[in-house]
Amino acid sequence: MSKKNQPSKPASSKLEKQYLESISRLLIKDAWNEAKIKSEEFISGHNDSAIAYFILALAAYNENDLTGSLFHAEKAVHYGADIREYAELLAIIYAILGDLNNSMYYTKIASTLPHSDHIIALGLPKKLPTLAKAFFQVVEDPLLKNAFSAIEQGRWVEAENWFGQHVRLNPGNRDANLGLANCLCIQGLFKAAVESLCAARHIIPNDAKIAGQLGTALTAVGAFSAGQASHRWAMSVAADDPTIHAMALNDLLLDPEKGTADIVSAFQQWGKHFGLRSESGAGKPSAKAKDILNVGYIIGAIGKKRIGSVLAKILAQHNPKRFRTVGFGIGRLSASSNIIFQKSFQTWHNINDMDPVTMGAVVTAEKIDILVNIGGFADPELLTAFGRRMAPVQASWLECPYGAGLENMDVIISDRVLFTDKDKGLPIKEKIAFMEHGGTLVDFPADDEGKSGAAHEKEEGLVFAADATLSELNPRTIEVWSRVLHKMPDSKLILMNHNFLRSAETVTQLVDLFGIFGVAHRVDILLEADSQAFFRKGDVCLLPFPARRIDVAADALWAGLPVVCLSGNGSHSREVASTLHYLGLGKDAVASTPEEFVELAVAWGENNARRKAFGGEIRQRLRKSPLADFTVRASDLESIYEELWQTAAG
Structure with missing residues (x-):
């Protein structure tokens, strides 16, 4: 038998004393990482050392690795069932994790056990709460709360850590699995996201959202066929969920081998299936000549994107004597992602968590003449509202390259490079309106001090x-x-x-x-x-x-x-x-x-x-x-709106 396969031997009192002396010196310096390494080395030869597992549990807690701390604390109690500090630490960790039942159980056990002089002499991490304080601060699902708090502040690595710990503690938690995969994807760690989601699918096999997100992660690593297969499974489970189906459509656009006609057909079929049906007897809003046109923009969450600031500057240039603009976005206008639109709209509506029918009622109440959807398939639930007639003219721009096949979507705003004569045979329901100066948005970086476009900092050679x-x-x-x-x-x-x-x-x-x-x-x-x-x-x-x-x-x-x-x-x-x-x-x-x-x-x-x-x-x-040129771009849009309104008014 090789040496590495031999069972470890119990540590002698002399060896353990030497180990504790070295750990004590390290903890005086608050060198927890070195203490962790020293303890791992000690356990590799003496895997029944309760004190070493105890130190590892403390080191893990010091690194905010609560699941690792729990694992080692359980080991310490297993090998040192007669030491009060081991049971108390386990009770504290359970309390921090929100598990009051187990925390109280080990608290009762700890109260019957004697203290260890060796452990008292070592000292504990300064940020480790007392048992009483841990009880006082108990919250439900603290790991998830920490993760979502980190996301709100854009700390994706930290959020990944908290989600990952929750998944290890509770592998069947849907929110934790989706949150972990999302954090990994945002950081560009798509292969890790695929592995995480595959593991989640084994535990939660019938969850369409997990299967759909797996499809997106597979697409991101270039596994286009596998990605669409996962999307098809998700769509079969959630046949009436427009968001799940939209995820598959968005990924079709990334496949370099997918034919344009097939993509167009898929987008058009989405609209036929998910567009809201017009109410029986509902009449079409009338269009007639008027001095001021009310133009509504459903922008969703586009303010979070880089092009959001460009869009805001263009819309701010609309002629107020001819156009009254109304914005429909996610969140308040004062929100950090929307504040750029303060000069773009005369009126703003927060449509966060608003269902399509309610949004349609708000549009009608605002007497919108021309309604433009900009969020597109980034906000598929809102897009379904265009199956109904909410305004005399309804158009899409930017996020719907081939329209959506919705019954009452009239126009796609585009340009003559995006749509050429070769595209005339495509099965697109909507008409195409061409912007003279281009249908895309481009945002250039801010000027960097002292560096012109010609300045280079490169090696020799091309x-x-x-x-x-x-x-x-x-x-x-x-x-x-x-x-x-x-x-x-x-x-x-x-x-x-x-x-x-x-x-x-x-x-x-x-x-x-x-x-x-x-x-x-x-x-x-x-x-x-x-x-x-x-x-x-x-x-x-x-x-x-x-x-x-x-x-x-x-x-x-x-x-x-x-x-x-x-x-x-x-x-x-x-x-x-x-x-x-x-x-x-x-x-x-x-x-x-x-x-x-x-x-x-x-x-x-x-x-x-x-x-x-x-x-x-x-x-x-x-x-x-x-x-x-923001003024030119706004004028370009206004020319299209005038033509569309003239056609609608007859």
């Missing part, structure tokens, strides 16, 4: 830069990028780190994908604080397929880098292409085929003088672009 998520780093994208690298043999590619380096499995996946095309050794993942710092390390920005994140292109341009983008086969994959076109950069930035993408990237890579000139002037060009 560097292509890409800010892409794991789902965007798909074989189709990497194949074309690799062609660029092979055309420029002395170049390299840098990737923005989306927490890739926290997962060895993710790194291996990326190495294997780039290795298929023989370029893995020429790809680096950079740890930069923000996108501007990252792009200053590069020369040319390459965008993935489909290219949907406008903010990435905006950041690269602001840092002085030319951008190369492939215009996709559908509206959802042309959002960046549209933005670049209306910024006046389409000719040198937007490719119609993968071959043209390679040509554009190589052309930029080969011409250092051209890149330098581009970087020196690009910020000024962007500032002067009509797409970045």
Whole structure:
């Protein structure tokens, strides 16, 4: 039998005395991490040492690891059932975890046991409450409360810790499992989210929300087929839940191999199934010529997104003599995410937790003439309201690339790059209204002191830069990028780190994908604080397929880098292409085929003088672009509204 398989031996009194002396010295210095290491080493040879488990329980508590503290405290009581301090600690931990029954049980046991002089001499963590104080502070589900409190303050790592502890303590808790997965996804740890959700599915197999979130996590790691399979299961369980079905639709947009016609059909079918039905005998609101048009914007929670501030500035430019604007959003106007809209609307309604029927009644009461949905499939419950006629004209903009197939949604506001002549045969119910200066929103970073777009902080040699998520780093994208690298043999590619380096499995996946095309050794993942710092390390920005994140292109341009983008086969994959076109950069930035993408990237890579000139002037060009002119954009919308109203009024 090998040494590592031999059972450990009870510690001799001499060894335990030496261990306690070393622990005492460490605790005087409040060196709990070192005490933890020393105790783990001691237990590896003497796994029945109650005092070592006691120290580990205290060390875990000191690190806010309550489930770890509970585990070790239980071990201490198991091996030291005759020591009062062990039972008291276990009672305290149970009280902190909100388990009064077990806490009272071990409190009674502790009261019958003698004290340990050794433990009294050691001292306890300063933040460990007394048993009485722990009882006084008992709350239900404290781990969940800590997690949600951390989320409210944007402390995602801390929230992940609390949710994870609750899952270990109560594996069947739905809120904890969903919260943990959400924290992991927000941090970009999608593989960990997949593992967590798979474990949850074994314990809560019939929960559609968990299956749907698993589908989204699988999509985020590039497992598109598996993601849709999980979504199909979720939709079969929750056949009448518009949110569960919308999750599947949103993920369809990320699959580079999915046909546009199939995507459009899926979106249109959603509306037919979930749109509210018009009430029997309900008449259509009338449209007639009038001096002031009431325009309602259902913005949902878009204020939390980067484009929210741009939207607010555009809407603030509406002509008040012709348009009265009403906002419908999540939360009060004074909320941190909505305060940017204070100059955008004459009236505001908080529709948080409002059902679609009630929202429709509020819209009617406001006598809205033109109702525009901006939240789209980010707020599917609210979107269902457009199955009914709430206003004479009802339109969608931004978050519904192919409409929603809703009976009373009249128009999709778009532009002539997002929707081309090739799209005329698509089975879209709504009409298309074209904005002259582009239908997307773009937000450029704030000016950084002392650094123009031409300023670079990079190594020697040509560097292509890409800010892409794991789902965007798909074989189709990497194949074309690799062609660029092979055309420029002395170049390299840098990737923005989306927490890739926290997962060895993710790194291996990326190495294997780039290795298929023989370029893995020429790809680096950079740890930069923000996108501007990252792009200053590069020369040319390459965008993935489909290219949907406008903010990435905006950041690269602001840092002085030319951008190369492939215009996709559908509206959802042309959002960046549209933005670049209306910024006046389409000719040198937007490719119609993968071959043209390679040509554009190589052309930029080969011409250092051209890149330098581009970087020196690009910020000024962007500032002067009509797409970045809020007054022009508002006027663009108003022209569409006038035409729609004239048509509705006959």
